[in-house]
Amino acid sequence: MFDPPKWKIWSILLVIAVGIILAVPSFFPRDQVAKWPAWAPKTQIARGLDIAGGSQLLLEADLADATRQRLSAMDDSVTQELRREPRIQVGDISSSNGQVSFMLRDPTQLDAAVERVRTLTQGVGLTGTRTWNVSTQDGNRVIMVPTPEGNAQAIKDAMTVARDVVRRRIDPSGTREITVINQGQNRILVQVPGIDDPEALKRLIGQTARLEFKLVDQNADQAQVAQGRAPAGSQVLPRADGTGFVALQRRVMVSGEEVADAKQVFDQQSGAPVVSIRFDSSGARRFGRTTTENVNKPFAIVLDNKVISVANINEPILGGSAQISGGFTTQSANELAISLSSGKLPVKLDVIEERTVSAELGNDSIRSGAIASGVAVLAVMLFMVITYGRFGWYANLGLVINTLLILGVMGLIGSALTLPGIAGFVLTIGAAVDANVLINERIREEQRRGRKILDAIETGYKEASTAIFDANITNVIAAAIMWYFGSGPVRGFAIVLLIGIITSVFTAVNFTRLLVALWVRKKRPRELHI
Amino acid sequence: MKLLKLVPDNTNIDFMKVRNIALVISIILTVASLSLVAIKGLNLGIDFVGGQVVRATFAQPINIEDLRGRMNALDVGEASIQDFGDNRTYQVRLPSPPDAKASAEIVGKVRTALQNQYPGVKVGAGEAVSGKVSEELARDGALALGLAMLGIAIYIWFRFEWQFGVGALVTLFHDVSMILGFFAVTRLQFDLNVVAAFLTVVGYSLNDTVVIYDRIRENLRKYRKMQIIPMLNLTLNETLSRTIVTSLSIMLALTMLLIFGPEVIFGLTAAILLGTFVGTYSSIYISAPILVWLGVRPDSFLKAEDKAPAKLAGGDGAVV
Numbered sequence: 101m102f103d104p105p106k107w108k109i110w111s112i113l114l115v116i117a118v119g120i121i122l123a124v125p126s127f128f129p130r131d132q133v134a135k136w137p138a139w140a141p142k143t144q145i146a147r148g149l150d151i152a153g154g155s156q157l158l159l160e161a162d163l164a165d166a167t168r169q170r171l172s173a174m175d176d177s178v179t180q181e182l183r184r185e186p187r188i189q190v191g192d193i194s195s196s197n198g199q200v201s202f203m204l205r206d207p208t209q210l211d212a213a214v215e216r217v218r219t220l221t222q223g224v225g226l227t228g229t230r231t232w233n234v235s236t237q238d239g240n241r242v243i244m245v246p247t248p249e250g251n252a253q254a255i256k257d258a259m260t261v262a263r264d265v266v267r268r269r270i271d272p273s274g275t276r277e278i279t280v281i282n283q284g285q286n287r288i289l290v291q292v293p294g295i296d297d298p299e300a301l302k303r304l305i306g307q308t309a310r311l312e313f314k315l316v317d318q319n320a321d322q323a324q325v326a327q328g329r330a331p332a333g334s335q336v337l338p339r340a341d342g343t344g345f346v347a348l349q350r351r352v353m354v355s356g357e358e359v360a361d362a363k364q365v366f367d368q369q370s371g372a373p374v375v376s377i378r379f380d381s382s383g384a385r386r387f388g389r390t391t392t393e394n395v396n397k398p399f400a401i402v403l404d405n406k407v408i409s410v411a412n413i414n415e416p417i418l419g420g421s422a423q424i425s426g427g428f429t430t431q432s433a434n435e436l437a438i439s440l441s442s443g444k445l446p447v448k449l450d451v452i453e454e455r456t457v458s459a460e461l462g463n464d465s466i467r468s469g470a471i472a473s474g475v476a477v478l479a480v481m482l483f484m485v486i487t488y489g490r491f492g493w494y495a496n497l498g499l500v501i502n503t504l505l506i507l508g509v510m511g512l513i514g515s516a517l518t519l520p521g522i523a524g525f526v527l528t529i530g531a532a533v534d535a536n537v538l539i540n541e542r543i544r545e546e547q548r549r550g551r552k553i554l555d556a557i558e559t560g561y562k563e564a565s566t567a568i569f570d571a572n573i574t575n576v577i578a579a580a581i582m583w584y585f586g587s588g589p590v591r592g593f594a595i596v597l598l599i600g601i602i603t604s605v606f607t608a609v610n611f612t613r614l615l616v617a618l619w620v621r622k623k624r625p626r627e628l629h630i
Numbered sequence: 631m632k633l634l635k636l637v638p639d640n641t642n643i644d645f646m647k648v649r650n651i652a653l654v655i656s657i658i659l660t661v662a663s664l665s666l667v668a669i670k671g672l673n674l675g676i677d678f679v680g681g682q683v684v685r686a687t688f689a690q691p692i693n694i695e696d697l698r699g700r701m702n703a704l705d706v707g708e709a710s711i712q713d714f715g716d717n718r719t720y721q722v723r724l725p726s727p728p729d730a731k732a733s734a735e736i737v738g739k740v741r742t743a744l745q746n747q748y749p750g751v752k753v754g755a756g757e758a759v760s761g762k763v764s765e766e767l768a769r770d771g772a773l774a775l776g777l778a779m780l781g782i783a784i785y786i787w788f789r790f791e792w793q794f795g796v797g798a799l800v801t802l803f804h805d806v807s808m809i810l811g812f813f814a815v816t817r818l819q820f821d822l823n824v825v826a827a828f829l830t831v832v833g834y835s836l837n838d839t840v841v842i843y844d845r846i847r848e849n850l851r852k853y854r855k856m857q858i859i860p861m862l863n864l865t866l867n868e869t870l871s872r873t874i875v876t877s878l879s880i881m882l883a884l885t886m887l888l889i890f891g892p893e894v895i896f897g898l899t900a901a902i903l904l905g906t907f908v909g910t911y912s913s914i915y916i917s918a919p920i921l922v923w924l925g926v927r928p929d930s931f932l933k934a935e936d937k938a939p940a941k942l943a944g945g946d947g948a949v950v
Contacts, residue, residue: 150823150894157734158763296753299738451734454758465892472890476883483879486634519895520826523902526887527830530880531837534872537879538841541872548639567844570789571837577785578778578833586774587767593826597833629633 122508143511148518153459154293161286162448171195207240258446268442296458309439311356316398320347340406358383362440364433373433384420392416495536498607505603520589528600535608538564637871652915663811675821680726680761689750691717793924818897831905838913877910
């Protein structure tokens with residue numbers, strides 16, 4: 101072992117060099133690293149929110165709402181499909197009891213109707229299962245039931261869209277370091293460093309932002325409306341400010357999907373904050389046409405099924421833009437603008453977990469944590485040196501390299517350092533120290549038994565290796581299982597442990613062995629102080 | 631330079647002599663710890679029971695009853711208020727609302743109320759965990775810990791013998807019980823971060839046990855004629871120096887973290903420190919003696935590896 105082959109020396113040094121290069125940026129502030137030249141390494145270890153300060157929200161999709169929406173969307177599609185030429189006459193389409201069903205005026209058209217609505221369903225996966233099951237009843241009724249596979253697919257799609265919408269809402273300019281990831285089947289995890297008041301965040305996300313322009317039903321009986329009862333063919337929606345109800349025609353003039361852009365501005369006459377929206381071309385056409393046909397009639401702006409304002413159409417609005425006013429503050433107008441331009445959420449999201457750490461508290465923790473870790477590492481190093489002399493120095497060098505390697509790897513894979521991660525760090529430092537202690541004690545032992553220096557070192561490394569191997573493999577198994585089955589902090593701990601065990605075995609065994617080998621080859625020591 | 635030797639060369643301590651006493655003590659302590667957990671329970675954080683916590687530092691010392699009154703006036707449940715010793719930092723904890731979705735809103739209400747009613751207050755941290763999530767967190771944590779222990783036992787069984795797997799599990803169970811007892815006594819908050827402390831203790835204890843087992847295996851092969859008890863004593867003495875140096879250096883590091891570290895990791899560090907001590911103790915007084923009770927004999931490792939070469943060596947059939 102005292103004449104290691106060249107390739108071995110170089111590969112060990114190469115691993116260490118790469119590790120250090122990857123670790124270096126972590127010691128500099130992020131904005132400074134961003135200015136480094138393009139060739140410079142920029143991998144940085146992220147600080148978890150519990151350390152750096154910030155907010156974390158766990159959002160859960162309201163699945164019942166998603167299912168309801170899916171039914172009502174199919175209701176609309178069926179209506180449109182059957183209206184196409186040749187028209188198929190049907191009675192009211194119902195979308196209750198978890199199914200869409202309708203009755204045919206002319207039973208002979210049953211097969212044709214089934215054929216037509218079947219085009220609205222799609223296949224899921226490779227099994228040939230469709231998103232909806234279409235069946236018939238009593239010879240004149242068509243029933244469409246969503247399949248579990250179809251629901252699962254719809255939720256999956258909705259969650260992907262929801263994730264992007266959430267990201268755009270929190271970070272319209274795309275410049276902040278936020279994390280938005282899907283978790284499990286119906287959850288989204290949002291982490292925003294640096295924000296320690298998550299209320300605005302929650303408002304932004306909480307808004308489904310389903311915007312609709314609808315005509316007011318002027319024939320409605322006002323007494324009925326005041327009680328919240330809808331006249332036939334219309335619907336009654338509450339006012340956002342809670343001052344009563346408005347009867348509206350069901351048909352949507354223009355919806356939020358046709359909004360190309362929205363921003364908060366101030367109304368030129370009143371000076372109040374309003375939201376100015378611009379429609380895309382089809383939205384502009386539809387808005388122009390409906391306003392032309394309905395001059396002098398009132399229309400309502402509906403947001404998330406609440407009427408935010410009712411205005412009169414004084415003249416056709418052809419420019420493709422409109423203004424929404426309704427008692428906004430600058431902030432709420434701004435939030436609505438962001439919500440509208442980021443698109444509507446395909447499903448309602450509820451906040452089921454919230455964690456916030458103020459950046460100030462985070463900074464205090466970091467400072468005293470860093471001091472404490474420094475003192476702890478120094479104490480251990482001193483202890484190693486007074487116990488093992490030269491071999492203690494080698495162990496310490498290994499420890500430093502080990503720390504750099506862990507930082508480098510974590511930076512590379514983009515894993516954040518959290519408080520539990522620090523616990524994992526402590527454990528791996530312990531494992532690294534232990535590996536060296538095992539080796540050094542074994543060398544002492546072999547020397548006591550009368551082995552020659554070189555022989556004692558060689559046997560020491562060899563015999564200690566099995567114990568180091570077994571002890572570390574058990575920890576790798578534990579860490580891997582915890583990483584797979586655990587969540588949150590448990591995972592944060594496990595990932596550091598996994599990385600740390602590998603790097604600590606590498607530095608404690610391979611690296612210190614190399615140092616010892618080089619020393620022995622150069623000095624040919626006659627006595628060994630260990 | 632004269633190097634430090636904490637353990638003299640060639641110690642000959644009769645560890646196994648006191649194994650029954652140690653066992654009785656360990657059983658008493660384990661039972662006591664577990665009963666304490668059963669009776670007093672753990673001070674479970676909102677991670678495991680759901681609810682809301684807001685931590686705030688006030689500009690001036692405030693009256694705790696006044697704060698409690700204001701919090702209860704918000705009508706979001708009975709507030710429990712914990713003082714952090716300086717009359718300025720308090721933690722307000724509120725129970726999970728019946729409607730899970732409202733959990734996060736309550737934190738906002740409390741935050742706003744504090745900021746409006748106490749000028750200059752700094753709201754340091756706010757957390758809300760709905761009952762549904764907390765159940766999942768508790769289940770996932772327990773599952774991960776349980777499966778990890780099982781995986782380890784299986785590995786040790788394969789690498790050593792089944793007795794060693796059982797020994798490692800019993801040792802882990804002992805150590806984990808002690809830490810649970812520690813949390814039941816101190817009323818330190820038991821939250822998800824503490825789970826990390828647990829895992830650290832499990833990892834350390836395991837490391838220690840495996841290192842000693844490894845040496846026991848080596849000596850079982852080396853000294854085939856030796857009785858099990860003297861052999862275990864020899865092994866423990868041989869590894870004593872390593873055991874002491876390693877656990878002392880780790881305890882040294884942890885003590886520094888305890889003294890100089892941030893307040894947020896105090897409970898975590900204290901638990902790991904205790905765990906290191908317990909883990910060291912248990913690998914000597916539990917994991918080794920248990921092998922005697924489980925009937926490990928000098929020929930335990932002869933079956934697979936050593937019998938086969940003996941047969942190959944010659945047809946004399948003199949296999950022990």
